[in-house]
Amino acid sequence: MILLDDKTPSLMAVAAAQKNGGTPPPPPQDEFGQMVQAHDSISSAIKDSLKSMDISDLKAVVTGENTIVQDGLRALTELTVQFVPKLLAAVLVLWLGLKVANLLRKAIIKALDKRDAEPSLKSFLGSLVNLLLKAMVIFMAMDIIGIKATSFIALLGAMGLAIGMALQGTLQNFAGGVILLLMKPFKVDDYIECGQYKGYIKEIRIFHTFMRPFNGRTIIIPNSELATKSLINHTKEPLIRLDIVASVAYGTDLAKAKAVLWDVIKAEPLIQWEPKEPSVAVSELNNSSVDLTLWLWVKVEDYWTVWKEIREDIYIAFNNAGVEIPFPQVTVHQGKEGAPIHMEPRAPEGHLPTTEHEAMGTGA
Numbered sequence: 001m002i003l004l005d006d007k008t009p010s011l012m013a014v015a016a017a018q019k020n021g022g023t024p025p026p027p028p029q030d031e032f033g034q035m036v037q038a039h040d041s042i043s044s045a046i047k048d049s050l051k052s053m054d055i056s057d058l059k060a061v062v063t064g065e066n067t068i069v070q071d072g073l074r075a076l077t078e079l080t081v082q083f084v085p086k087l088l089a090a091v092l093v094l095w096l097g098l099k100v101a102n103l104l105r106k107a108i109i110k111a112l113d114k115r116d117a118e119p120s121l122k123s124f125l126g127s128l129v130n131l132l133l134k135a136m137v138i139f140m141a142m143d144i145i146g147i148k149a150t151s152f153i154a155l156l157g158a159m160g161l162a163i164g165m166a167l168q169g170t171l172q173n174f175a176g177g178v179i180l181l182l183m184k185p186f187k188v189d190d191y192i193e194c195g196q197y198k199g200y201i202k203e204i205r206i207f208h209t210f211m212r213p214f215n216g217r218t219i220i221i222p223n224s225e226l227a228t229k230s231l232i233n234h235t236k237e238p239l240i241r242l243d244i245v246a247s248v249a250y251g252t253d254l255a256k257a258k259a260v261l262w263d264v265i266k267a268e269p270l271i272q273w274e275p276k277e278p279s280v281a282v283s284e285l286n287n288s289s290v291d292l293t294l295w296l297w298v299k300v301e302d303y304w305t306v307w308k309e310i311r312e313d314i315y316i317a318f319n320n321a322g323v324e325i326p327f328p329q330v331t332v333h334q335g336k337e338g339a340p341i342h343m344e345p346r347a348p349e350g351h352l353p354t355t356e357h358e359a360m361g362t363g364a
Contacts, residue, residue, distance in 0.1 A: 190234075244314070288328050
């Protein structure tokens with residue numbers, strides 16, 4: 001006899017007739033002629049489970065005497081005892097670390113405020129330091145819990161190296177901008193000279209510096225050049241020396257020429273006499289002139305005004321005093337016409353006849 005599932009249509013009809021108390025139709029037969037009986041699989045499974053169940057096992061599970069349950073509870077207890085202190089320590093380190101990161105960020109911003117740093121630089125450096133410190137604190141907390149952060153650090157290092165190589169020039173300009181904004185070798189409106197660049201500083205940004213030369217154009221200079229090369233800041237100090245060269249002809253009375261120059265200096269109110277007085281001295285004996293140099297101290301804001309006016313005043317004063325101002329001259333001396341020079345032919349010198357071996361280059 002074969003037991004089939006109770007979902008078979010013919011078997012369902014037999015089961016319904018048995019349930020209602022009627023006469024069931026003859027049970028179906030299989031292909032071998034054997035009778036097929038209806039069988040309720042769910043009911044049979046439940047009955048078999050109840051028959052095979054051991055009441056002692058159920059009691060051991062309920063009372064906790066089962067070995068598997070005891071091992072699981074013991075492992076859970078040990079894990080809780082070991083993990084909870086680490087978790088609490090990690091939370092404490094995280095809380096304290098974030099507090100310290102915020103305090104350091106505020107301290108850095110306060111230090112930059114004392115140096116009158118740019119607002120954009122203060123905001124950027126404060127955010128950068130805060131981000132780095134928070135990342136460090138998170139890695140420490142992960143290590144306390146037991147999560148190894150070595151792989152994360154290696155990944156971040158590789159990403160940083162790749163980004164650094166790709167943005168090498170940009171990062172150099174950024175570092176130069178930070179140095180310029182922190183060290184302040186010059187500021188806006190200073191007149192500087194760096195290599196082939198000369199002009200007034202118009203704006204200092206994190207990557208580039210904008211310069212305004214006398215022709216009114218704008219020069220954009222990478223900050224890496226200004227941070228690594230030598231430069232001259234003409235307006236760093238409140239007083240600056242102005243050097244003026246006044247040339248006189250040879251034979252001029254130098255005492256008279258100096259007196260005229262001193263009158264011009266005294267007549268110029270923008271020239272400073274403190275802390276250093278002006279001076280006049282012979283500085284060069286050129287081919288066609290004697291150079292007198294005036295060393296004058298003026299304020300930075302008055303430099304170009306004095307530079308333009310003093311030359312005109314010297315020219316007028318020299319003309320009024322009869323001091324000759326030289327100009328380059330070339331004197332050509334023409335000699336008398338002489339007889340032409342003739343070259344006498346050179347007489348051949350006597351020499352021994354060449355032997356056959358000498359002619360062959362083999363010697364005697």
